[in-house]
Amino acid sequence: MTRLFGTDGVRGLANGLLTPELALKVAKAAAEVLAPPSGNRLLAVVGRDPRASGEMLAAAVTAGLTASGVDVVDVGVLPTPAVAFLTAEYGAALGVMISASHNPMPDNGIKIFAAGGRKLDDDVEDRIEFAIAEPRLAQSPTGADIGRVRQAPDAADRYVAHVGKALTGSLDGLTVVVDCAHGAASAVAPRIYAAAGATVVAINAQPDGLNINDGCGSTHMDDLQKSVVEHGADLGIAHDGDADRCLAVDATGAIVDGDAIMAVLAVGMKESGSLVEDTLVATVMSNLGLHIAMREAGISVRTAAVGDRYVLEELRAGGFALGGEQSGHVVIPEFGTTGDGVLTALLVMGRMATTSKSLADLASVMTTLPQVLINVKVSDKSAVASAPSVLESVAEVERVLGDTGRVLLRPSGTEQLVRVMVEAEEPDLARRLAEDLASRVGQV
Incomplete structure (x- = not known):
């Protein structure tokens, strides 16, 4: 059977693959695994992004949880990191976020957090999948044992106060344009930045569900780039639909990606002595330029698999203080258990205010090497990595690049695709090597 959980929860076309019936089953299974009967009333936090199908799926999830005897705190439309924070804040046994993150509106997803707001390990997800396939036969609660639902009018205020505590100093004098992607950041992100002292221009902050x-947002940054230049702003911030990621734009309109954001924060944390063991956790997709910049700054880089939960696992294992992805998921364990785009943006602006430097100056610590990524459709992605012809081709590319570039083959987590990535000092060389290797991969 195909695995239900992907890189970040259960995701698919809402009312297509992801039906209310499936959402209810996922919720009941999650309750069975994460909130087993204990004699005490257990609590779950449920939130969502603004997409229309979230209303339907949140109702199904709430039904599944309450049918399992779990009380539900409905926090409404809030960012994913807010739901993770509130799961810990309310002492809940689990949290559920209904969102498909940066995916288009027809899609939706179910992200589940364990107690403390922590993302699930693979084995816990496997147990939930087994519970869906083989539901327990115990009698369902009835009468007063059925779970109850309550609203949480203080939820947004709690999250806003929590994020605001991460900033020391003020953002007075900074002008920021924030693209809220008509998503979960629309109400809270402009509020948080303004409370910190910034002049805020909010765009794409009128969600209508569609x-x-x-x-x-973070996948279409043209509007933000233009708006930053038009307003003469110091920077722009782009969030995705559930605000667990953040990309930036400097005053000239140039994009500052997640790697550069991590470089800015890592250098600042090293200077302040808060970068544990002077170590940054990144993924295998982070640009070689980040590794070079960190080495020159005296910072070690540890790599994890793609997905912020794998970054989190590496952070927890080593007790490190900063990690993230090129896509803009940045995790700072001192302040959160998952990627938080609003927090990330606040700390980047704090670094600008503290140093009196522009974002372009701060980001110049890193030079991004040209990177070419080609998705290759294959019949069996698992066979590609061990194919002799592919191994020979990879070795040849590595010989050509030496220590001036990098090659990476990564099977897709959800499709029969292999992602071929090549980095080199010259873009033409990166393109040629990537195309040659992709051709060989496609022949397997």
Whole structure:
């Protein structure tokens, strides 16, 4: 059977693959695994992004949890990191976020957090999948044992106060344009930045349930780039639909990606003595330029598999203080258990205010090497990695690049695709080597 959980929860076309019936089953199974009967009433936090199908799926999840005897705190529309924070804040046994992150509106997803707001390990997800396939036969609660639902009018205020505590000093004098992607950041992100002292210009912050990520946000940054220049702003911030990621734009309109953001924060944390063991955790997809910049700054880089939960695992294992992905998921364990785009943006602006430097100056610590990524459709992605012809081709590319570039083959987590990535000092060389290797991969 195909695995239900992907890189970040259960995701698919809402009312297509991801039906209310499936959402209810996932919720009941999650309750069975994460909130087993204990004699005490257990609590779950449920939140969502603004997409229309979230209303339907949140109702199904709430039904599944309450049918399992779990009380539900409905926090409404809030970012994913807010739901993770509130799961810990309310002492809940689990949290559920209904969101498909940066995916277009027709999609949706179910992200589950364990107690403390922590993402699930693979084995816990496997147990939930087994519970879906083989539900327990114990009698369902009835009468007063059925779970109850309550609203949480203080939820947003709690999250806003929590994130605000991460900033020391003020953002007075900074002007920021924030693209909220018509998503979960629309209400809280401008509020948080303004409370910190910044002058805020909010764009794409009128969610109607249908326009989330529609030509805006972290996957479509043209509007933000233009708006930053037009307003003469110091920077721009782009969130995705559930605000667990953040990309930036400097005052000239140039994009500052997740790697550069991590470089800015890592250098600042090293200077302040808060970068544990002077170590940054990144993924295998981070640009070689980040590794070079960190080495020159006296910072070690540890790599994890793609996905912020794998970054989190590495952070927890080593007790490290900063990690993230090129896509803009940045995790700072001191302040959160998952990627938090609003927190990340606040700390980047704090670094600008503290140093009196522009974002372009701060980001110049890193030079991004040209990177070419080609998705190759294959019949059996698991066979590619061991194919002799592919191994020979990879070795040849590595000989050509030496220590001036990098090659990476990564099977997709959800499709029969192999992602071929090549980095080199010259873009033409990176393109040629990537195309040659992709051709060989496609022949397997």
